[in-house]
Amino acid sequence: MTHIDIPTDSEFGIDNLPYGIFGTPSTAARGGIRYGDMVIDLFVALGDPDFASPRLNAFMARGRSRWVEVREAVTDMLASGTTPAEAIVSVSDVTMHLPFEVADYVDFYASEHHASNIGRLFRPDSAPLLPNWRHLPVAYHGRAGTVVVSGTDITRPRGQRKAPDEPSPTFGPSRRLDIEAEMGFVVGVPADGPISPDQFSEHVFGAVIVNDWSARDIQAWEYVPLGPNLGKSFATSISPWVVPLLALEQARTSTPVQDPEPLEYLRESRSWALDIDLTVAWNGHVVSRPPYSSMYWSPAQMLAHETSNGATSRTGDLFASGTISGPEKNQRGAFIELTWGGSEPVNLGSETRTFLEDGDEVVIAASAPGPNGSRIGFGDVRGHVRGSDLHLPN
Ligand SMILES: O=C(O)/C=C/C(=O)CC(=O)CC(=O)O
Numbered sequence: 434m435t436h437i438d439i440p441t442d443s444e445f446g447i448d449n450l451p452y453g454i455f456g457t458p459s460t461a462a463r464g465g466i467r468y469g470d471m472v473i474d475l476f477v478a479l480g481d482p483d484f485a486s487p488r489l490n491a492f493m494a495r496g497r498s499r500w501v502e503v504r505e506a507v508t509d510m511l512a513s514g515t516t517p518a519e520a521i522v523s524v525s526d527v528t529m530h531l532p533f534e535v536a537d538y539v540d541f542y543a544s545e546h547h548a549s550n551i552g553r554l555f556r557p558d559s560a561p562l563l564p565n566w567r568h569l570p571v572a573y574h575g576r577a578g579t580v581v582v583s584g585t586d587i588t589r590p591r592g593q594r595k596a597p598d599e600p601s602p603t604f605g606p607s608r609r610l611d612i613e614a615e616m617g618f619v620v621g622v623p624a625d626g627p628i629s630p631d632q633f634s635e636h637v638f639g640a641v642i643v644n645d646w647s648a649r650d651i652q653a654w655e656y657v658p659l660g661p662n663l664g665k666s667f668a669t670s671i672s673p674w675v676v677p678l679l680a681l682e683q684a685r686t687s688t689p690v691q692d693p694e695p696l697e698y699l700r701e702s703r704s705w706a707l708d709i710d711l712t713v714a715w716n717g718h719v720v721s722r723p724p725y726s727s728m729y730w731s732p733a734q735m736l737a738h739e740t741s742n743g744a745t746s747r748t749g750d751l752f753a754s755g756t757i758s759g760p761e762k763n764q765r766g767a768f769i770e771l772t773w774g775g776s777e778p779v780n781l782g783s784e785t786r787t788f789l790e791d792g793d794e795v796v797i798a799a800s801a802p803g804p805n806g807s808r809i810g811f812g813d814v815r816g817h818v819r820g821s822d823l824h825l826p827n
């Protein structure tokens with residue numbers, strides 16, 4: 434039995450306890466909880482076979498009463514110094530894996546600042562926000578099978594690109610590869626129909642950071658009228674630690690005033706808007722600090738909308754917020770906004786950038802307020818851009 438000491442200001446303290454899938458050179462991938470700079474092997478510590486699995490899906494499907502039970506058992510174990518020594522692994526000795534099998538992946542567009550900026554850049558001749566935007570959380574279906582864990586290299590996608598001044602498209606590596614800093618939410622308990630905003634915490638297990646890589650040249654040419662496809666489907670990265678909703682009580686806040694008042698099925702009795710601060714670092718330089726609290730639609734409203742037509746939900750369904758951009762320039766969560774379509778390069782020390790170059794690395798980190806002045810860390814999601822090495826079709 435071991436008492437684990439961690440720094441009092443750790444973002445992975447007793448009030449956080451996020452879940453992930455870790456492996457070591459001697460153990461296969463399985464479920465663990467992060468505490469300070471340690472990972473607690475939950476299969477060894479609790480003997481629960483759900484944690485012998487290389488994905489969290491079985492545990493996530495158990496539901497809220499089991500989530501509370503395990504959280505309490507781990508909290509008691511850590512507080513009483515009774516963690517079995519053989520269940521404690523240093524984070525520096527583990528490889529983190531994709532935490533859950535992604536069932537479906539839907540990406541929203543819930544930031545008014547992002548939607549207005551993108552509207553101006555993509556559709557300069559129309560009003561920046563389309564007429565539906567304040568009535569429903571706009572979204573598109575992404576590609577679940579290309580959601581990857583933080584640390585996975587991102588190969589520059591190829592595709593059809595056509596700038597407005599080019600007479601016809603060409604095929605080749607994207608010249609405008611971008612990021613999107615977002616938060617994602619994962620469904621634990623399936624549903625056979627609508628999930629009202631007030632049922633959110635019965636179904637949603639937790640949250641991760643998302644980087645929705647986007648090839649703006651491919652996207653701009655392909656997206657009319659059906660929305661993004663190959664410009665985004667090549668990869669979406671998520672952080673390895675799933676912060677349970679149970680750790681986010683102190684982070685709950687309210688959305689900005691929603692005017693017009695949303696239709697009844699989108700109304701929350703207490704909002705699931707969350708106060709989460711993100712940072713975006715490009716080759717080690719922090720270029721943006723997007724505030725999640727500025728999002729117009731809450732995650733409970735997004736899930737309510739996505740299921741409002743009667744569609745079923747599955748364990749592992751991932752839905753992301755959409756790019757998080759605040760009102761200020763240094764709060765924009767995509768480089769296309771930060772550099773205003775590539776016309777205002779950002780400084781990275783001795784270099785400048787508009788879009789991503791091969792070899793670049795992007796790290797998005799996030800944290801939220803916890804009890805008694807503590808911070809709840811999400812860790813980070815990182816990705817390194819590799820040159821395109823796919824064959825060109827003839
Ligand atoms: O407005 C458009 O045509 C496209 C918007 C996006 O690229 C946004 C998207 O993926 C959703 C988001 O991240 O907000």
Ligand SMILES: [Ca+2]
Pocket residue numbers: 540613615645755756
């Ligand atoms: Ca996106």
Ligand SMILES: [Mg+2]
Pocket residue numbers: 575644645646647665666667668669
């Ligand atoms: Mg993507």
